[in-house]
Amino acid sequence: MFPQLDEIHTLVRKTAREFVEKRVEPNARRIDQGWYPKELLREMGELGLLAPHAPPEYGGPGLDFRSMVIVVEELAKASPALATVTEVQGSMIVYDLIHYASGELKEKWLEPAIRGEKIIAFALSEPCCGSDAFSLETTAERVGGSWVINGTKLWITSGLYADAFLVAARTGSPKEKHKTVTLFLVERGRCVETAPVAVMGVRGTGTAEVKFNNCEVGDEAIVGGLNGAFKVVLEDLNNGRTCVGAIGLGIAQGAIKEAESYTKRRVAFDMPIINFQVVQHYIASIKAQIEAVRGVVYTAAYFRDKNSELFPLYAQIAKYLGSRLAVDATRTAMQIMGGFGYSTDSKVEMLYRDAKATEIYEGANEIVLNTLFKLAEKYG
Ligand SMILES: Cc1cc2nc3c(=O)[nH]c(=O)nc-3n(C[C@H](O)[C@H](O)[C@H](O)COP(=O)(O)OP(=O)(O)OC[C@H]3O[C@@H](n4cnc5c(N)ncnc54)[C@H](O)[C@@H]3O)c2cc1C
Structure with missing residues (x-):
């Protein structure tokens, strides 16, 4: 019915709808009660629904962004929480890895992210700053050949369960606001502390406060270039x-x-x-x-x-x-x-x-x- 869509999108919608009926509707309440749907994300990855726009060279279905949007729309009819986790992983994280990550990061994270085997959270907002995100206070300091990240992120979707975090951190003078912020991919480890944040809706998305305490990463962890966030x-x-x-x-x-x-x-x-x-x-x-x-x-x-x-x-x-x-x-x-x-x-x-x-x-x-x-x- 919509001239912006064609037959492939009808097929994507059909696949998404079947998955929603079989796997999401029976679990929507459970998700609302706080169950993080990791296994559903993995199943979606296998069906190519988590990042439909991802190219085949990285193990994706090679479709387009309209397919991404259709999947999210269908999921949200039953579970807006699952739709939320999906859109962050597919439309932001996978997109960034494809377009802006180093070869090393791509090698390690891209295919598992597309397949839903690894979940990566998008960590921009902080207690100080959400709307004014580029006033952020998390820092990445150059120490020897590494970057050492310290700071606290808030409201992070999937934060409780993510295998890694795409973290925005200050890499220069705070006076320069958005010009001195860099994105780093930080793997969950001992330096990462997460705590749940209780929320009114989209429960089950693992919303968290995430603290980075002296997390050390190399240059290859930079996504989008130094000061390129x-x-x-x-x-x-x-x-x-x-x-x-x-x-x-x-x-x-x-x-x-x-x-x-x-x-x-x-x-x-x-x-x-x-x-x-x-x-x-x-x-x-x-x-x-x-x-x-x-x-x-x-x-x-x-x-x-x-x-x-x-x-x-x-x-x-x-x-x-x-x-x-x-x-x-x-x-x-x-x-x-x-x-x-x-x-x-x-x-x-x-x-x-x-x-x-x-x-x-x-x-x-x-x-x-x-x-x-x-x-x-x-x-x-
Ligand atoms: C469920 C949930 C999931 C989230 N997931 C993530 C995530 O995965 N990663 C992440 O980084 N962040 C996430 N966020 C954070 C979200 O992006 C921020 O909450 C949002 O950007 C608003 O920032 P704030 O809450 O700090 O509000 P503030 O910045 O304090 O703003 C409060 C209010 O002030 C008003 N306001 C502020 N500035 C202006 C202005 N310039 N003009 C007009 N009005 C203004 C607006 O009404 C605004 O709602 C999530 C939030 C929620 C609730």
Whole structure:
């Protein structure tokens, strides 16, 4: 139905949907209760769903970014938490390893990351700084021929279970902000301490505080060049924000499907509540928004595949509208379902909690709008 997609994307969606039905839906509650889905990530890796855009020379399926977005959308219908872990690993970490890692790092980490055998967390945010990420305080000091990393990262998805961390650290004067930040791949070891951070939604993603205490790495651990983090992180965030748009899209579809089915079963005033026009309007309004946001998310992914200069603009639009949709749709779905929607037994209750995170992670929506404003001015 969408001109940005073709037959291959229909096939990807079918594969993802089958996996979701068989493996994700039965485990979604378990994930929400805190179970980190490592074994599902491995299975997704085997099916080529974890990083569909990864080229065959590294053991990937050689598809495209639209396929990545479709997988994330399908996962989010059942488990936004699994979709979140997947998008970080696929759209950011694997992307960075392919484009910016040394031969040595690629050799060691790339194929296992694509296959879901190794999980790598993206460690940018700190207690001091999230929106203002390039004021970060973690340092990497040159000692002999090595780099010694010290600092604390916060809110790190997969942080509790990751095999390694892509860490942004200061490699020069803090006055130079983004010009003196470098990315390092740091393997989990004795120098890494992790502690859980309890969160409202996307539970089971292993959200953690991560401390690096004198972690020593060599030059080969640098990703994107010395003082090169800014460019790489911006690309990561554009990829990630497009995927968050897709997560919002999936959440909205999952919520409205659940609510619509409930309205056909629930009787009030002698009729199924779907017969009330106000309920029909609630559902119709969310469905209209879903179709609109689909267009935007697929267009962003299409622009990414075509290396269009419009990609960053559409990535912001996808993130902003997708996350807003997720919050609106889950609130509406819960309202339609009344008390049952509010019960912790309802799927919509989980989706409602998960939806809120999409307005915050990969950049709070206010930051996304700041960027969107600048890009929209540039492109008219
Ligand atoms: C569930 C979850 C998972 C996450 N996963 C990761 C991860 O894997 N890796 C990682 O590095 N980080 C991760 N984060 C961190 C996330 O990216 C930050 O929370 C986010 O960037 C906001 O930063 P902050 O929380 O420090 O908020 P702050 O920077 O303190 O901002 C608070 C609020 O102030 C307002 N604000 C701040 N600056 C501006 C401005 N310039 N203009 C307008 N308004 C402004 C906004 O409303 C913003 O929401 C995750 C967060 C969550 C909640």
